[in-house]
Amino acid sequence: MPESRVPRRRRFLVCEPRHFAVQYAINPWMHPDTPVDVDLAQEQWQSLVRAYEAYGHTVDAVEPAPGLPDMVFAANSAFVVAGRVFGSRFHAPERRPESAHYETWFKAAGYDVYRPENTCEGEGDLVWTGKYVLAGHGFRTTREAHREAQEFFGHPVISLTLVDPRFYHLDTALFVLDDEGDGNIAYYPEAFSAGSREVLERLYPDAVLATRDDALAFGLNSVSDGRHVFIAPQAETLAARLDAHGYVPVPVDLSEFRKAGGGIKCCTQEIR
Numbered sequence: 081m082p083e084s085r086v087p088r089r090r091r092f093l094v095c096e097p098r099h100f101a102v103q104y105a106i107n108p109w110m111h112p113d114t115p116v117d118v119d120l121a122q123e124q125w126q127s128l129v130r131a132y133e134a135y136g137h138t139v140d141a142v143e144p145a146p147g148l149p150d151m152v153f154a155a156n157s158a159f160v161v162a163g164r165v166f167g168s169r170f171h172a173p174e175r176r177p178e179s180a181h182y183e184t185w186f187k188a189a190g191y192d193v194y195r196p197e198n199t200c201e202g203e204g205d206l207v208w209t210g211k212y213v214l215a216g217h218g219f220r221t222t223r224e225a226h227r228e229a230q231e232f233f234g235h236p237v238i239s240l241t242l243v244d245p246r247f248y249h250l251d252t253a254l255f256v257l258d259d260e261g262d263g264n265i266a267y268y269p270e271a272f273s274a275g276s277r278e279v280l281e282r283l284y285p286d287a288v289l290a291t292r293d294d295a296l297a298f299g300l301n302s303v304s305d306g307r308h309v310f311i312a313p314q315a316e317t318l319a320a321r322l323d324a325h326g327y328v329p330v331p332v333d334l335s336e337f338r339k340a341g342g343g344i345k346c347c348t349q350e351i352r
């Protein structure tokens with residue numbers, strides 16, 4: 081029998097998709113010729129915010145800036161643990177101006193923002209497990225940024241190598257289910273190098289594994305509050321496995337954002 085899972089209230093930072101579009105291609109999901117339905121994107125995004133609020137979470141929003149179509153992906157703007165904000169330095173020149181907008185928001189909210197010297201895309205590649213930081217590299221965030229984050233936070237940073245360009249950010253291949261005690265994660269093993277897979281197996285022998293279809297449906301781009309898992313409805317196998325482990329899947333469809341290579345977690349920054 082799965083144990084009963086206890087949720088913890090979260091504070092999330094989001095950015096409305098007012099200027100969302102696919103105007104350039106910086107990952108294999110993006111095709112500037114495929115039109116984005118902006119109204120549908122707005123509706124889907126609103127349903128995510130409503131779902132967070134319905135489960136008792138606090139949602140803050142950054143004002144979107146025109147000309148920054150990927151700014152909706154709030155996860156990439158920073159990585160925050162215990163009130164320490166490690167800002168972003170984007171790989172793609174198109175996204176670089178986003179950092180300053182988020183920095184302005186954090187400063188107004190009373191936080192100091194550390195500006196990394198190395199390429200780092202926030203919670204896209206840095207994941208807090210409650211004990212340490214799992215950090216992806218291979219496509220965006222660099223290993224030098226992992227070292228920089230370790231110096232900044234004083235928490236162990238475990239580097240993991242991503243090998244499939246469709247899973248270019250760590251948060252497309254792995255998410256934290258539980259950040260209390262030893263915690264647990266869900267992930268898609270094939271997105272990682274053989275050595276990194278072994279690391280994950282050793283750290284999380286009871287992890288929930290996703291299928292390729294789950295991963296391609298952005299099922300690993302999910303947000304968990306320790307009990308409820310906000311997840312793409314298309315990730316059916318993963319949702320069933322989560323249910324069997326005592327979690328409660330809460331389906332939220334952000335299909336329009338997949339055209340930019342994003343999903344639920346990409347649209348969500350957690351402020352810890």
Ligand code: ARG
Pocket residue numbers: 106107110150153155156175203204249251252340341342343345346347
């Ligand atoms: N188009 C964006 C990019 O390629 C999508 C970012 C998705 N964010 C994420 N946390 N995975 O940068």
